[in-house]
Amino acid sequence: MNDFFRNAQGEPVLLLGLQSGNSSSQSHEHIMACIRAVKQYGGNVLEVPVYWNFVEPEMDAYCMDMVQNLLDWVRPSGLYLILLWFGANKNGHPNYAPDYIKKDPQTYQIVVGHDGMQRPTLSPHCKATLERDRKAYCEVLKYLAEADVQHTVIAVQIENEVGLSGTDRDYSVLAQQDYLKPLPEELHSVSLPDCGETNGKDTWRGKFGRHAHEAFSAWYSARYIQEMAGAGKKICALPVYTNVMLGEQGYEEAGTCYNAGGAVSRVLDIWKKAAPDLDLICPDIYLGGKDVYMRVLKAYAREDNALYIPETMPAGEAAALNMFRAFEMGCTGLCGFGAENTLKDDGTLTDEARSVAISYRAVRNLAPLLIRLRGTGRVHALLEEEFTDKAYVRLEYFHVEASFVRHMDRVPASHFNTRLPEYAYHARERGRALLVEVSPYEYYMAGAGTGINFILRPGPGDEDAFALLVQRQSTQLNHLSVEEGHFDGKGEWHTDFYRNGDQSNFQVYLNDGEVVRLRLNPAMCARIV
Ligand code: DGJ
Secondary structure, three states: OOOOEEOOOOOEEOEEEEEOOOOHHHOHHHHHHHHHHHHHHOOOEEEEEEEHHHHOOEOOEOOOHHHHHHHHHHHHHOOEEEEEEEEEEEOOEOOOOOHHHHOOOOOOOEEEOOOOOEEEEEOOOOHHHHHHHHHHHHHHHHHHHHHOOOOOEEEEEEEEOOOEOOOOOOOOHHHHHHHOOOOOHHHOOOOOOOOOOOOOOOOHHHHHHHHHHHHHHHHHHHHHHHHHHHHHHHHOOOOEEEEEEOOOOOOOOEOOOEOEOOOOHHHHHHHHHHOOOOOEEEEEEOOOOHHHHHHHHHHHOEOOEOOOEEEEOOOOHHHHHHHHHHHHOOOOEEEEEOHHHHEOOOOOEOHHHHHHHHHHHHHHHHHHHHHHOOOOOOEEEEEOOOOOOEEEEEOOOEEEEEEEHHHOOOOOHHHHOOOHHHHHHHOOOOOEEEEEEEEOOEEEEEEEEEEEEEEEOOOOOOOOHHHHHHOHHHOOOOEEEEEEEEEOOOOOEEEEEEEOHHHOOOOEEEEEEEEEEEEEOOOOOOOOO
């Protein structure tokens, strides 16, 4: 898996959905609420945990009721399911380990901090824990291989936001032995940023300087996950990933700002070397600020790592806007966390959830194009950033300018067709749009609260540049058609409604996630054709 998750027919699928709350997998009522929520978002996937202590309540006595229930409950909805293996490490905690593990810390060793005191994490250096965790995980995969021939399950997450809680590394006797071993061969070619003084010696300190302890924790945590992933891959070919508690938090020090050892961007290269059987390393993004959000996207959207966001905020303006940045960067899918919490008592979405649902709708509507054109630079996000009322993108032949509806003095109702009540709602939140360039004179766009203008750019030799720029024929009237419609399952476009007259002769308005196709007039774009 190097780009998208794939369906049973092997076709790429852009995933949009929600993750249930941590305790929900055991309850039919909760899972049904989650499904209702995903449906209202227009999503196609639900992420749900499977608990190790439910799967193996007693040592070597396996029970797959939870897995079967989840298949039975989710399959009729038509949603894909991502199972999250909550094993030895859930955010650095062992909550989901069976009692027999928790009761025997001599065998299943616990992380020790620099002060000699225990930390609440099972040690990634302990082979006995790995063996038990891996065995139970493999039992689940064996079960799935038989019970899910329909491929409802589209991927599996191994553990949850792994890392060591409250320390930069394990200082137990066991871990200390590992620390004194020569540096693994695979890491000789890896360098990390800002390591300070290093002496080039074949040791953790010699190679990674002031980040030696974090690098050490990252390697051993990743090797643990690799052992799980590698064993699982021999049983079934489902894509597997790890999710990351981000390093881009606070002053960005391991063990205090975030659990040490997880695949934070600083140590991503170590994880890539240590865990080749992991298909993806995925950031859980709960950050709203543009700069830090972009830093995270840039760190995880790499040639060797398709961007998938397994957890993010399911509601609110920041989430509604930021997801467009992610899809501009080639994101393959995302899930908001806490599906049940997005619903009001009457079972409908909260207002904050609704604005994210509108962004989901826009992305889902463009999905075939986002899949086809990923990585080409032809997907553009036009966003109402803080303190701005316009956005701009310069294409080869066009200036494209987006204005945001809530900043417009007066927008004639007729521009919105029958959508005025929806518009009144959206006008209170930030405008946002995704623009996809299929050819120089064919565009698809979706979003909310946005009007878009295409202005033919004068060529280098155009003496009459000004005259061209002020003609409506080369700006707002330069279109053959403005169509609302949808893509079918094969990715073919179907026009449902032609916008014309008042509805087409000004900007291309985007209201509540609908997709609009704009065909510009090639005759007006003489230098293009
Ligand atoms: C991140 C974790 O991965 C989730 O399981 C959940 O605990 C959320 N934080 C928020 O509560």
